[in-house]
Amino acid sequence: MLLAAILTLSGCSTLRLAYNTAPELVYLWLDNFVDFNEEQSQKVREGLAGWFGWHRATQLNDYAALLARLQTQMPEPMTPALTCRWMDEIGELLKTGFEQAVPTTAEVVLSLTPEQLQHVERRYAKRNAEFRAEFLQASPKERLEASVKRTIERVETLYGRLDAAQRERIANGVASSPFDPELWLAERKARQRDSMQSFANLLAERKAPKENQLAAAQGALRALARRVEDSPRPLYRAYQEKLAQYNCAFAADLHNLTTATQRQAAVLKLKAWESDLRMLAAER
Numbered sequence: 001m002l003l004a005a006i007l008t009l010s011g012c013s014t015l016r017l018a019y020n021t022a023p024e025l026v027y028l029w030l031d032n033f034v035d036f037n038e039e040q041s042q043k044v045r046e047g048l049a050g051w052f053g054w055h056r057a058t059q060l061n062d063y064a065a066l067l068a069r070l071q072t073q074m075p076e077p078m079t080p081a082l083t084c085r086w087m088d089e090i091g092e093l094l095k096t097g098f099e100q101a102v103p104t105t106a107e108v109v110l111s112l113t114p115e116q117l118q119h120v121e122r123r124y125a126k127r128n129a130e131f132r133a134e135f136l137q138a139s140p141k142e143r144l145e146a147s148v149k150r151t152i153e154r155v156e157t158l159y160g161r162l163d164a165a166q167r168e169r170i171a172n173g174v175a176s177s178p179f180d181p182e183l184w185l186a187e188r189k190a191r192q193r194d195s196m197q198s199f200a201n202l203l204a205e206r207k208a209p210k211e212n213q214l215a216a217a218q219g220a221l222r223a224l225a226r227r228v229e230d231s232p233r234p235l236y237r238a239y240q241e242k243l244a245q246y247n248c249a250f251a252a253d254l255h256n257l258t259t260a261t262q263r264q265a266a267v268l269k270l271k272a273w274e275s276d277l278r279m280l281a282a283e284r
Contacts, residue, residue: 047104060281106217
């Protein structure tokens with residue numbers, strides 16, 4: 001929902017430190033996933049440095065401007081349609097970042113070995129086990145409690161402490177949500193198989209001219225991203241739309257439950273994030 005997307009853009013209270021260390025942290029995460037060789041490591045590090053340099057110079061002020069506009073909205077009521085529009089705007093910013101990463105990512109994908117693809121498959125399996133532990137607890141009661149806890153923590157990150165009545169409304173809203181972790185996990189696994197097949201197909205064509213390989217790899221990455229955004233599986237596509245609409249309405253309802261004091265706390269939090277982003281952009 002909108003709150004989760006805002007937190008994706010804005011991070012936490014240590015936003016500036018996190019952003020400045022992000023190239024190394026992202027590299028370590030990717031290396032753990034793929035197990036790069038020396039040549040790949042250099043390519044990935046250079047690519048990350050270039051991407052974050054571009055992002056700092058061209059994107060952070062756009063994020064800051066979005067947070068500034070959100071501040072003016074916070075004291076006012078929200079509607080589901082308005083919440084969805086904010087979500088769409090955030091999504092467009094993230095798409096721009098993805099597109100900038102495509103060329104270097106394509107080069108790295110074309111350099112992968114069969115052993116590295118096997119390593120990626122093992123990491124997928126580990127991530128799926130972690131997903132089960134976080135979202136698929138043994139009983140429905142435990143799942144609901146964990147989901148309510150996550151939601152309350154996110155809301156309180158922005159608005160501050162909630163009262164008992166607000167917490168109860170959140171619990172009721174989460175219980176009514178169409179969110180289905182089993183279906184989500186099945187879709188994740190289908191996407192993983194899709195990506196592995198796409199990578200294998202690209203590696204099988206490495207005898208083609210270099211420029212043809214790069215064009216094919218970039219096209220494959222963009223196609224994967226489109227299938228993530230708009231699943232080719234009708235059941236999940238319908239679920240995505242239903243969940244998105246519910247989350248927009250739920251986020252608007254949560255906002256409208258907040259007090260003037262809580263909304264002011266949200267304004268101050270967004271203002272602090274905006275300031276951090278503008279300082280980061282100026283540090284380039």
